[in-house]
Amino acid sequence: MFLFFASHxxxxxxxxxxxxxxISGSGSVTNAAISTAVDKTAIQTIIIDDDGPDTIDTYAFQSFSTLVDVTIGICHKF
Structure with a gap:
């Protein structure tokens, strides 16, 4: 895994x-931040640890650009 830092x-x-x-961690991550770090064209499914009852949520998108202007809350590691 990689550790990625930015102001937000x-x-x-x-x-x-x-x-x-x-994706796992703390704080929040935005499309702009992730898009600078990964090849958006290759991503079809995003799995995020939200520290909820099921601990892992899966977000399936036809393309990574669907996440534009969407902020995803990130909690503890999975």
Missing amino acids: IQAVDYDVRGTTLF
């Missing part, structure tokens, strides 16, 4: 496996 991101880990992007 706090310790977010992400990993790309095939067409799936896995």
